[in-house]
Amino acid sequence: MRGVLAVASGLIEAGVKPGDSVLLISENRVEWICCDWAIQSVGAVTVPIYPNSPPEMVQTIAVDSAATFGIASNATLAAKLKLEGSLRKVVLMESEIAGWLRDAPRQLAEVGSRLRKISPDDLCTIVYTAGTTGVPKGVELAHRNLVDITRAAIMVHPISDRDSSLSWLPYAHVFGRINEIFAGVAYGGQTWISRGPDHLAEELQEVQPTVMCSVPRVYEKIYAAVMARVSEASPLRRALFNWAVRTGASFSRTASPDPILRAQRGPCPS
Known part of the structure; x- marks a missing residue:
């Protein structure tokens, strides 16, 4: 202030x-x-x-x-x-x-x-x-x-003052300016400012944000990179990957997952 x-x-x-x-x-x-x-x-x-x-x-x-x-x-x-x-x-x-x-x-x-x-x-x-x-x-x-x-x-979105975010979208764009800065002030969370896209991988490990905004093109590039690695993996690893994706999708669509689905998904972060 x-x-x-x-x-x-x-x-x-x-x-x-x-x-x-x-x-x-x-x-x-x-x-x-x-x-x-x-x-x-x-x-x-x-x-x-x-x-x-x-x-x-x-x-x-x-x-x-x-x-x-x-x-x-x-x-x-x-x-x-x-x-x-x-x-x-x-x-x-x-x-x-x-x-x-x-x-x-x-x-x-x-x-x-x-x-x-x-x-x-x-x-x-x-x-x-x-x-x-x-x-x-x-x-x-x-x-x-x-x-x-x-x-x-x-x-x-279920966000609160216990959340933290990694801000990296350009502030000249209204999406990042509102959702990474104004919203962070409003919900009282902690915001880290990235040094730029080239540093995101390192900063994600360091900051471990609970909230992060992005644009579709970035998610598309991440998806393409993951799928490229999956396509080169062994049949067993591909099968494990596909099982994990199906489990995550089922969990995300279920309001009250049963104990088996919870066990498959693993513990939720507190």
């Missing part, structure tokens, strides 16, 4: 006003989350951008969103943002944001005043499509949208 208020104070002193669009281009990191919440807390609008976006796409988003301010994790990403049109300033997480985080929040009264004026239907964020089939298109989401989706996810 202190970090969010410190960045919010820095944004106010930098001239960010309620309703301003603020670009946020960075890899997943704690500062990304602090900046996002700080932007929202001063009544501005977060416009996240994938860090691997080409400069022309970044500029298209900056112009279309009429952004006045930008935050980049480093100088390389900041170089993709041109100070033209409405965009008047870009700061770095490695320098300005780091400095704001070291300082005590100086604009608590103004932050509080702005927070009280935000309504559920006010614009919270503009999320742009990847642009793989043409010009990126911005989707406007109100604060109500993000809150309602977060609450719905918690109601549907």
Whole structure:
């Protein structure tokens, strides 16, 4: 909370006003989350951008969103943002944001005043499509949208403050941002931020999360890799694998499994 208020104070002193669009281009990191919440807390609008976006796409988003301010994790990403049109300033997480985080929040009264004026239907964020089939298109989401989706996810899934998650989906995508960050705050669990897809196998063993979000393509790749290994296994190993799959499927579809099915499935984690 202190970090969010410190960045919010820095944004106010930098001239960010309620309703301003603020670009946020960075890899997943704690500062990304602090900046996002700080932007929202001063009544501005977060416009996240994938860090691997080409400069022309970044500029298209900056112009279309009429952004006045930008935050980049480093100088390389900041170089993709041109100070033209409405965009008047870009700061770095490695320098300005780091400095704001070291300082005590100086604009608590103004932050509080702005927070009280935000309504559920006010614009919270503009999320742009990847642009793989043409010009990126911005989707406007109100604060109500993000809150309602977060609450719905918690109601549907049996998660609690005893759960932990490994967050690895890009925060520029609304799926990861809501289900890995906002939902985690709402249900009070512990969230670990991954260093990236290349480190997932190692991090899964280290963190052992009880909750993890992903996209269909990742599950398809995992399934394909498993089935490739199964196809090369001995007949006995293939038979054991198929038996395990059938047992797991039966258990998942049974509300009250009988003792035999429970024994086949093995002990449930407490």
